[in-house]
Amino acid sequence: MTRRGSIAVTHPRLDADKLGPFRFGRIDDKVLLTHDTGQWHLLSEPDFEALLAGTLGPDHPDHAALVDKGFIRDGMDADAIADRLRRKKRWLGMGPHLHVVITTLRCNQSCKYCHASRTDMDRVDTDMSIDTARLVVDHALRSPSPFIAFEFQGGEPTVNMDVIRFIVEYSRERNRNEGKTIEYSLVTNMTRMDEDKAEWLLANDVFLCTSLDGPRHVHDWNRPFAGGQGSAPFDEVMKWVQYFNRRYVEMGRDPELWHVDALMTTTRKTLEHWREVIDLYVSLGIRNLYLRPLNPFGFIMKTWKAVGYDQEDFLRFYEQALDYIIDLNRDGVQIIEGTAALFLKKMLTPDDPNFVDLRSPIGAGTGQIAYNYDGTIFPSDEGRMVDAMGDPIFALGRLGELTPDEAIGHPTVKALAVASLLDTLPMCSTCWNAPYCGVRPLHNYMMSGDLFGQRPNTPKCKQHMTIARLLFERLSRDTDGSLEAIFRRWTLERPRETPPPDLDADGDAGASPAASSPASGDAAPDSAAATE
Template identity: 25%
Template structure:
């Protein structure tokens, strides 16, 4: 198992110490020295290997400096978690800290790639009642232990199709905060069709984050996100989204898009959104079976890699020119990183995070809704299938074969369990294309940090 990952990007020689997370920008001599050091070669053996390419004194200096970094715990560090992961997961008391409320299993758009099938999730159209939502919040409070900060995401379908219930549940949550010493952070995901001034004003008062769904350029967005009768939605939503983002001071929101086989030049969509004034942007690859005409294919990967590189370089230029923006997939913490559990186990789906259907059923996350074998319980009875929760609780980077020698494992935390299940029928599997793109995004993110630190 490799202890370092080295790569060259945009003129930089970059070395990641995988287990400590330390990043090193090195000269060419050191870049060539490091693999031989990892193999365990002596200084003299390394000199013999490289003396035809570099001066002997430079090689010895590099070896000496790398040895110092090794002694300081910044290079060739060992994985301290692998041997204790079983004990760690067995003894850790997990509490529920977040719910995804499917406030509406209905939608006013007919997006081609929608995993929720126009909001229906393999089932029937339905709106969550206040009573079901109230029981869900009660469940969250009762199962959150001593944790004070809780999160509730209003999701769909399209949540604004059930707006009164959203408002009523926020009011109920605020009442319960005082009674139970809890603090709710409410979030909302919307396609913007029903967005108006009243919704914006309420969200700016009550929502810790809003996700605004838009795919980028007009032709891209309108092709993938039409109304049911075929008309595009771009012209309707963009002015509203721009107003909304400004009303939130370009913070605590993001525009979230999906790119597909039809717009592999997606960096243009990201930059289009930036040119519209948005500062918080996420445009992510579609996850779909390869039988779908819009699915990302293996042969698309080289172009996508080039797009990430081009986007990273343009982001550096814009940041230096004072026109920077955040791109969700290039935002990684290289200083402290998330807590150990999050690094090893990811989003907490099925344990700390649950999805709730309009009729009150619990699933591990929104992407499992409608898959009956993952039905965990309901708001009336609680968790009736703890074995599902336990299985998700044991899912981590060490239970996934594909993660074991992947340099990005502590950044993606093993990837998405739903994607793994849908592609390999195993939550401990992986989605290969997603893994390749994740590795590239981590490399770009590190390179951007390096470039902006100069």
């Protein structure tokens, strides 16, 4: 205290000329340094002060690593760091690779949290036509990206199976001249599946992703049939997951790579049954579990009081589930928490997973495009959901009227990029989590009416900060390296490779080439890449 009663603030010595560019925060009793390349380092408080003062010399055990990672300027290889940064950001100029196709809005389920704004089964006017489907393919194949992933969504997309068949067959025929790598994924509730559809999907290597919210009493409560009609949805999902996984084995496919993926959406009912959810996924051999929170789109705005929860409740649920999944891995069970795996790939590898909602800037319009059943183009499926709620602000134009270059360069796409560029956003630009984080402007728009939002108060900021902190805390306590070995295994990808397609005169194909590729966002995170 000074004689006037004010507090005397002492600042650490700082020799900025000896420092590389970095951000920092505190994890447990350590200081975490992070770099734009994704490199990071943990220091004790005294060592951090020595780093700032320029007195942490070559005799210090961490000195060489700090130089290599770019935290100490003297001896830093600027060219190597530039190469690392270029590798991390190489997706920037690729163009849209994910093309979300809404084949129909019709759906036979009435999920309590539905974000897709479904319509009843008699609304055939919400089916995509073959003419519109042809325009989808023509537009998608003009993307500069060498990799194209068509992802079929709804409604329940298999209600309009003719359009799915057409897009697969027509795109393969067109691709004879384009030479791109094309993959297909289907996000289905499985309740409209039959053997004819299943065998066609298997023969054409369409990757399957379904919704599985947990054991019967949770799944059927979250996802009842519309009007209470039909058998239990849970039974249908179990039947077809087992059918496809059995057929993959019979076809000689590696079950580590070829299996049905599943998505879980967390409602209030899920929170107390987290262990049962994980055990169910393990029993089915599903190796990638995404613990997804609710999204502020569609019908959830009307049902939040029944199914919603506080952000803190979800984050407690997430931490419990993550630690249980880690314990299972220590016991030899191969299962991954998908969101954590995305962060870990940014933290532990030289690559970026190119998850379109977890990058800076966001991939809306530049990494993905969504096509509504009527041919309206959106920068993402979330933009379509906002439109379905009566706000057309994110509609870019219509197929046949808007070129791919005009879509990518649309003012709305530019606004979304500006609103998600972490380097320029207040508080994000100096946050230690910036190399691993991403902003979702459409979430901000729904929550606050503003693309930018108040970042520290947004649900996504709290989720991303918590997940990154949980991972770094556990790594900081990993004295023997056993957990890092588990986490590194979570980041590995192997391609689902099949022989090139043999197209006949009708355009039918037995297989499509598959390559390791980026995860595709909320709808089907593992639709294009199989994770070990």
